[in-house]
Ligand SMILES: [Zn+2]
């Protein structure tokens with residue numbers, strides 16, 4: 001009996017050490033309109049004081065991607081620079097200025113990385129080319145490998161520390177050969193780019209084996225870890241199960257929520273492992289969309 005208090009103490013402290021930093025997500029995001037003249041190019045949401053989500057307006061480009069800005073003690077990290085027709089540098093600078101004032105800091109270096117190299121996530125890169133105290137990691141396999149120090153790709157998982165904030169970088173080629181996922185240990189948020197999100201998960205039929213393996217590695221990585229949310233780059237799904245908006249839709253008043261969960265990654269892995277050849281599959285909250293190159 002004497003050992004029980006010690007056991008209780010140990011269990012409580014262990015749980016505390018693993019509790020992710022909380023945050024909130026909006027139920028609905030602005031999409032694109034209906035009144036475009038009223039909309040900001042980027043809508044900014046504070047998940048918590050050190051984790052921000054930016055959504056590009058569908059009035060600027062129907063892709064309306066999500067971007068993420070995360071602060072550590074030593075560095076800030078911007079995940080993607082958005083699609084065409086938007087002043088992303090202006091939005092990021094304004095947000096960083098506010099964060100610096102709120103934290104009584106004079107400055108903080110910025111690292112710009114990408115979920116992958118497709119145009120709707122790198123279009124704003126040139127706006128950061130002359131930004132002081134900024135490192136822009138070029139979007140492609142070789143520079144990503146070099147920056148994070150990967151030896152083997154895509155099997156290895158590397159860490160990157162923003163200062164008291166360790167992120168795991170997981171290569172997940174398939175949608176694009178340079179796709180990565182990022183696991184933020186502080187919030188237990190998993191960023192998955194265009195590989196897992198509520199919408200059409202496009203994959204070139206020739207890259208299907210890589211996509212399948214990547215999902216399996218991602219599922220194995222999160223197995224047993226806390227996952228608060230799985231956050232991707234787009235929303236194309238409607239709030240009606242198995243239904244998506246047509247490609248090119250700007251205004252989506254009934255869109256699916258942004259967040260998926262670990263269960264969605266496990267579901268996707270299960271479905272992919274059972275497939276012997278790439279085929280179109282509609283799941284409740286997303287679809288697998290193989291494409292044959294033209
Ligand atoms: Zn993409």
Ligand SMILES: [Zn+2]
Pocket residue numbers: 063065118120121194233234
């Ligand atoms: Zn995309």
